[in-house]
Amino acid sequence: xxxxxxxxxxxPQLLALTGVLLLNWLLxxxxxxVTWQDGRFFGSIIDVLNRGAPVAILAVGMTGVIATKGVDLxxxxxxxxxxxxxxxxxxxxxxxxxxxxxxLLAGLACGLWNGFLVAVLDIQPIVATLVLMVxxxxxxxxxxxxxxxxxxxxxxxxxxxxxxxxxPMAAVIAVALMVSVTLLVRRxxxxxxxQAIGVNRAAAAxxxxxxxxxxxxxxxxxxxxxxxxxxxxxxxIRGADANNSGLWLELDAILAVVIGGTSxxxxxxxxxxxxxxxxxxxAMNTGILVSGFPPEFNLVVKxxxxxxxxxxxxxxxxxxxxxxxxxxxxATAK
Amino acid sequence: MNIITKLAIAxxxxxxxxxxxxxxDLQGKVIGFxxxxxxxxxxxxxxxxxxxxxxxxxxxxKFADAQQKQENQIKAIRGFIAQGVDAIMVAPVVATGWDDVxxxxxxxxxxxxxxxxxxxxxxxxxxxxxxxxxVKEGRVAGEWLVAEIGDADCKVVELQGTVGSTPAINRxxxxxxxxxxxxxxxxxxxxxxxxxxxxxxxxxxGFIKAENGGADICAVYAHNDDMAVGAIxxxxxAGLKPGTDIxxxxxxxxxxxxxxMAAGEANATVELTPNMAGPAFDALSAxxxxxxxxxxxxxxxxxxxxxxxxxxxxxxxxKGLGY
Numbered sequence: 006x007x008x009x010x011x012x013x014x015x016x017p018q019l020l021a022l023t024g025v026l027l028l029n030w031l032l033x034x035x036x037x038x039v040t041w042q043d044g045r046f047f048g049s050i051i052d053v054l055n056r057g058a059p060v061a062i063l064a065v066g067m068t069g070v071i072a073t074k075g076v077d078l079x080x081x082x083x084x085x086x087x088x089x090x091x092x093x094x095x096x097x098x099x100x101x102x103x104x105x106x107x108x109l110l111a112g113l114a115c116g117l118w119n120g121f122l123v124a125v126l127d128i129q130p131i132v133a134t135l136v137l138m139v140x141x142x143x144x145x146x147x148x149x150x151x152x153x154x155x156x157x158x159x160x161x162x163x164x165x166x167x168x169x170x171x172x173p174m175a176a177v178i179a180v181a182l183m184v185s186v187t188l189l190v191r192r193x194x195x196x197x198x199x200q201a202i203g204v205n206r207a208a209a210a211x212x213x214x215x216x217x218x219x220x221x222x223x224x225x226x227x228x229x230x231x232x233x234x235x236x237x238x239x240x241x242i243r244g245a246d247a248n249n250s251g252l253w254l255e256l257d258a259i260l261a262v263v264i265g266g267t268s269x270x271x272x273x274x275x276x277x278x279x280x281x282x283x284x285x286x287x288a289m290n291t292g293i294l295v296s297g298f299p300p301e302f303n304l305v306v307k308x309x310x311x312x313x314x315x316x317x318x319x320x321x322x323x324x325x326x327x328x329x330x331x332x333x334x335x336a337t338a339k
Numbered sequence: 340m341n342i343i344t345k346l347a348i349a350x351x352x353x354x355x356x357x358x359x360x361x362x363x364d365l366q367g368k369v370i371g372f373x374x375x376x377x378x379x380x381x382x383x384x385x386x387x388x389x390x391x392x393x394x395x396x397x398x399x400x401k402f403a404d405a406q407q408k409q410e411n412q413i414k415a416i417r418g419f420i421a422q423g424v425d426a427i428m429v430a431p432v433v434a435t436g437w438d439d440v441x442x443x444x445x446x447x448x449x450x451x452x453x454x455x456x457x458x459x460x461x462x463x464x465x466x467x468x469x470x471x472x473x474v475k476e477g478r479v480a481g482e483w484l485v486a487e488i489g490d491a492d493c494k495v496v497e498l499q500g501t502v503g504s505t506p507a508i509n510r511x512x513x514x515x516x517x518x519x520x521x522x523x524x525x526x527x528x529x530x531x532x533x534x535x536x537x538x539x540x541x542x543x544x545g546f547i548k549a550e551n552g553g554a555d556i557c558a559v560y561a562h563n564d565d566m567a568v569g570a571i572x573x574x575x576x577a578g579l580k581p582g583t584d585i586x587x588x589x590x591x592x593x594x595x596x597x598x599x600m601a602a603g604e605a606n607a608t609v610e611l612t613p614n615m616a617g618p619a620f621d622a623l624s625a626x627x628x629x630x631x632x633x634x635x636x637x638x639x640x641x642x643x644x645x646x647x648x649x650x651x652x653x654x655x656x657x658k659g660l661g662y
Binding site: 033035040042043047048049052056146150151152153155166238241242243244246248249250252290291293294295296297299300301303 | 377378379380382383499502528529530531533534535536537540541542544545546548549552565568569572576577578595598661662
């Protein structure tokens, strides 16, 4: 039974993250340099944490949805809606906490709408969430009237660009969210129920799991996470950009979850590894920026790296190691 | 009063009368306008400037929003033809597929003017095309930097638009043309910021880390103002002064860049004017008056704005245009 500790040590996600970070370091020797400036840490590695935060936040919610064998394509559009709500409300003179609260409620409502379509009306998740993916951006453009709503509210700006103990606020929020949601699902039976639904919803329902309520819950959580990400992104640029905020980020979030080892077929899931997946994606993005590749190479480099990471994770990649382990254990047995 | 003065007065009166009569020409005319949609602030400003220009000239403007779809534009143009409008303006969403509907308009003897973008159709199918010269925009930005820097060494970082998009290619080319031959100015890094604020900020953060904490960067050239606004925030976060430590030059002239300019954080912007309709109406009134065929391609002015051009006032007037 030596396989278990070996696999834990050689966790493919952490290996991949280390690999990408080392590659960045080779291309750009100052990659790990961190300085203290204006009461906060400053350096490329901090940028990875800060810029990776929105996708990491989305990935927390997305993991739950994918674990139930679903998918949420609408998170990017929900980000745009919630950023627009928060920005237009502070511009209209509401205090920041109320604006943020309203934006979170809007995100929750969007998520529950998705949950309603999937859980109650039994529409396939990819179709159900496609509705809001298309409509949501339109709603956001209606709220902002097609322009970028710029604001100067210090409290709202702090959410995007402030720092806590020297770390960027966005990263702190992502970590806090990751820890609290992980504790919630792993210290209660919710995680097990979610997995059960993902493996076989009908069987789970027969076993007495209230699958409808749980599905509403995971989609609601995904909407709420999208709202947080939307507020963070808007606060970061001090403006709600309905056309571009969260554009295509749903795909990055799904990729982060998949890199994190969660199966698209439902069941097995890991929230912390999905967050690591988001960091891997961002480490690649930041690496491309500091290494000085021409922009035409961005997508090719990214695609190559992702193929490599997924290959490392493939069960076949681990085979040679396992064989050797089996042989060694046999040898010791003799 | 001698004869020369009399002549001069007569001439100026005549000019004034002509211009009045030209402006009066379009009074009461019905013009259909098929707009792409409202995908950007600039587009919204173009719509409101067009409506304003039409109102000033007493034109009855029929406005149709195509929601980014060519079939909607074709439907709108057919509708305009059926209504028997005096002229049609189109901001085409794509370049191809216009031959049939433009031929229908030509057969109905309704002049068509293209705004802001061109089409791949025979030139005799439309009266004229009013657009900006994107290469020139980049060149104006580059020439500003060359004049501003003088002989000092200058490492420029470039925030490109979406990879492969026409404005990104043209604005890059124009800027490179302007700095060619000035060996003291080099483009040290160039990456895409996808024309968005958040990507502009993220890319600039990367550039600052890669160029010695930003100390080696002398100027940033952004293919649009939104990326420049993002870059300004990244420069500030790095503890540097945008506009002073790192000069900021960009293109478009949207309100927020004037706000930055008023705060001393941006140095120059090249205007992509939202007033494409003004030159279009001028060409149309000359054509309707005596059949003067306008130039096939009318190029709008690429005006340079610096902090000397009352940025606060520009911000206030532009804010009302729906940017």
